[in-house]
Amino acid sequence: MPQLADLDLLLSVGSHGSVGKAAQAHSLSQPAASIRISAMERRLGIQLLERSPAGSKLTEDGEILAKYARNVIEAARELLEFGSGARSGETKRLRVAGSPAISEHLLPEWLNRSRFSFGEVRVEVQSGGVDALRGMIQTGLADLAFIDGWCEAGDRGQRHDRNDLVTRNICDDELAVVVGSDHPWATRSTPLTVAELAGAPLVVRERGSGLREFTDELLDAAHAPQSHVELPFNAAIKQAVATSRRVTVLNVSTVRAELAEGRLHLVAVDQDMPAKPIYAAWSERRGLPGYAAELVEVAAAKGSPVPVVGAGQRSRKAGSRSRLRPQQSPAIDVHEAIA
Incomplete structure (x- = not known):
């Protein structure tokens, strides 16, 4: 039976496309991570990774194992959280992740406009790049992620992608x-x-x-x-x-x-x-906790960031043809957002 830590490492390799990057995320050396993956392959009798100089990706068997691994790891986390909550009396927690600029400049304001500031729920915020944020959602490390992507938002509703991600456009x-x-x-x-x-x-x-x-x-x-x-x-x-x-x-x-x-x-x-469009992403399988859904609505209602200018300063000079784009409400596909 594979260890939970080894299954989690395999999921990280799938998310990052590299044993080295996955090892770094788990505070391991690359040789140590490779040994653990190889040992799991021998124990199960299947090849889990296709290795190349450009990186590593999951084989078909690796993808199947990863699907089961996500369920097992999420169940283990829920069990641990239940035990922790039962001991402390604290059961409400929201894990939010965001791109660095969003976490620093937008997320604090969204949280302040929600009821989270009144102590009804413990909010934990993490930051990372697009690939890392997707990995957090897929492995259950985050309930909700706010990601910025370089694309044009289409005239479409909420989107579901092949990697269990649901995305919704928030603002530009x-x-x-x-x-x-x-x-x-x-x-x-x-x-x-x-x-x-x-x-x-x-x-x-x-x-x-x-x-x-x-x-x-x-x-x-x-x-x-x-x-x-x-x-x-x-x-x-x-x-x-x-x-x-x-x-x-x-x-x-x-x-x-x-x-x-x-x-x-x-x-x-x-x-x-x-x-640059900003969108929310979460797991279709696990869904959005009530507090997370509320935060998404608060962020969408706030709309696109606009300049806050000081006295005597104009955000746009006279005669300018450059303008802020209106908020777009449709969601976008996560793959297009990072293209």
């Missing part, structure tokens, strides 16, 4: 050009052209991030020389822009506090800026 988070208060563009009255933006000294995210991919695509079209500083975190980018005359492109949700304080300013652009 528009991208915006941002400068510090000392930058000449902070008081500019005419829309900025993409060519002007491409020729400015920029602060950008690291290669491989969705924000960087959009920024590169936008600026490459201008065929202008680009001078930039590359930073891995939004907080570092905001600090660099606020204390210099550099320019950046960020999501509106991540700069609302700085706009309200007057440390950062939005600059209008002569074209529409795209919006």
